[in-house]
Amino acid sequence: MGKKLLFVVTSAVLLGVVFSISAQAKTEFDWGANLRLRNEFWENWTDVNNERIDNRNFFRIKSSLWGKWNFAEDVSLFAKLTNENKPYAYYGRTTGKGEHYDINELVFDNLYLDVKDVFGLPVDLRIGRQDFLGIYGEGLVIMDGTPQDGSRTFYFNALKASWQIDDKNMLDIIYTNNPRDDIFLPVLNEDNAPQALNTTDEEAYILYWKNKAVQNLSLENYYIYKREDDDGGKGYQAEKGIINTLGTYAKYNFAPYTLRTQIAYQFGEYGEQDRTGLGGFVFLDRSFEDFSWKPKATVGVAYLSGDDKGTSKNEGWDSVFSRWPWMSEFYVLNTVAETGVLGYWTNVQVYRTQLDLKPTDKLSVSLWYNYLRANEYSSASSTYSLSGTGKKKGHLPQFKIGYKINKNISTYFLAEYFIPGDFYVDSADDGMFLRTEISFKF
Numbered sequence: 001m002g003k004k005l006l007f008v009v010t011s012a013v014l015l016g017v018v019f020s021i022s023a024q025a026k027t028e029f030d031w032g033a034n035l036r037l038r039n040e041f042w043e044n045w046t047d048v049n050n051e052r053i054d055n056r057n058f059f060r061i062k063s064s065l066w067g068k069w070n071f072a073e074d075v076s077l078f079a080k081l082t083n084e085n086k087p088y089a090y091y092g093r094t095t096g097k098g099e100h101y102d103i104n105e106l107v108f109d110n111l112y113l114d115v116k117d118v119f120g121l122p123v124d125l126r127i128g129r130q131d132f133l134g135i136y137g138e139g140l141v142i143m144d145g146t147p148q149d150g151s152r153t154f155y156f157n158a159l160k161a162s163w164q165i166d167d168k169n170m171l172d173i174i175y176t177n178n179p180r181d182d183i184f185l186p187v188l189n190e191d192n193a194p195q196a197l198n199t200t201d202e203e204a205y206i207l208y209w210k211n212k213a214v215q216n217l218s219l220e221n222y223y224i225y226k227r228e229d230d231d232g233g234k235g236y237q238a239e240k241g242i243i244n245t246l247g248t249y250a251k252y253n254f255a256p257y258t259l260r261t262q263i264a265y266q267f268g269e270y271g272e273q274d275r276t277g278l279g280g281f282v283f284l285d286r287s288f289e290d291f292s293w294k295p296k297a298t299v300g301v302a303y304l305s306g307d308d309k310g311t312s313k314n315e316g317w318d319s320v321f322s323r324w325p326w327m328s329e330f331y332v333l334n335t336v337a338e339t340g341v342l343g344y345w346t347n348v349q350v351y352r353t354q355l356d357l358k359p360t361d362k363l364s365v366s367l368w369y370n371y372l373r374a375n376e377y378s379s380a381s382s383t384y385s386l387s388g389t390g391k392k393k394g395h396l397p398q399f400k401i402g403y404k405i406n407k408n409i410s411t412y413f414l415a416e417y418f419i420p421g422d423f424y425v426d427s428a429d430d431g432m433f434l435r436t437e438i439s440f441k442f
Contacts, residue, residue: 082109137249147323235340239271298354306347306376330433392421
């Protein structure tokens with residue numbers, strides 16, 4: 001009730017600011033729409049076990065309508081409505097062909113007020129429902145605020161102040177409050193089982209500093225304090241938790257090479273346990289601009305600590321706000337088998353090579369090979385085929401081909417094939433993820 005009251009009061013203040021400004025200034029309005037059509041096929045995505053029929057073949061039809069009102073030179077309001085409905089050709093064990101259709105809800109995907117140069121200071125405010133896509137490192141700790149609904153939405157209910165300290169330094173100060181279900185804004189066509197957005201209610205305070213004092217070097221340092229509730233929790237998020245994350249991200253361009261690296265340390269509590277965690281990655285890119293097809297090669301490794309069940313502590317990496325397809329669409333689904341939480345990246349080493357090609361200005365091709373290992377042995381139930389005796393999670397080749405038809409229409413095909421190792425039982429079967437997509441922007 002307190003959160004709803006806070007939202008009502010905040011909304012009233014925002015509307016008061018907007019109307020008072022618009023009464024004194026000429027307003028400008030812009031709008032647009034997006035349509036994304038996908039077909040996806042998932043095979044053995046939960047347990048790499050042919051005997052448990054969890055395959056899915058379905059369409060994802062996502063549509064969005066957005067509008068932006070510029071009330072003054074430094075004040076604007078942005079709103080976006082989104083729906084994603086899903087007709088299924090096949091839905092695993094529960095239904096037969098053509099018998100399952102999720103019309104789903106129409107939701108406020110974004111709704112925020114931008115105020116720039118507040119009181120003449122080098123501080124910008126963004127207040128309301130907003131995305132943090134691709135603006136903080138490469139998504140190791142901050143990317144998706146609503147992971148339980150897939151890629152339908154990514155938003156954070158947040159208050160963000162961006163302080164431009166000087167031309168080389170910026171500090172973002174953020175408060176976020178993302179409940180398990182949407183309690184802040186109206187949801188149209190909501191049924192008795194509303195779409196879950198998170199495993200539990202989540203709240204966080206973030207300090208994020210970006211520095212470009214050194215030529216060709218982008219440096220980002222951050223501290224995140226996050227609280228996770230236990231109401232409705234399950235798996236690795238079944239207990240109340242407090243997680244502190246301190247980290248740094250760096251990207252250094254020394255053409256034709258680029259070095260990208262990140263490391264983060266975590267400490268806090270999980271139920272009655274103390275917790276720690278360590279995560280990061282190192283990748284080296286090499287561009288060949290003088291060659292035909294402009295190839296770019298990448299090699300690197302990522303590490304996310306696992307929980308050693310032989311200690312009294314919880315050493316597993318917490319995904320913070322990064323339960324998204326960071327390196328794989330198949331593996332982000334498969335994490336639910338080990339952790340009980342969809343998209344919970346933890347207990348993994350990823351050894352990765354990548355090759356990107358541009359045969360034409362409109363055509364792109366990418367190939368990846370990933371070798372996955374666990375840091376700790378599996379403790380999951382054998383129901384999910386995760387009672388193997390080793391730490392080899394498996395091999396994961398990937399392929400993607402994309403084509404940009406014009407500035408408004410693009411398409412791609414993605415294929416991933418997972419070959420399980422001895423982290424799983426000997427009888428584990430291969431898994432697959434296939435996606436075809438075409439998107440329109442108006």
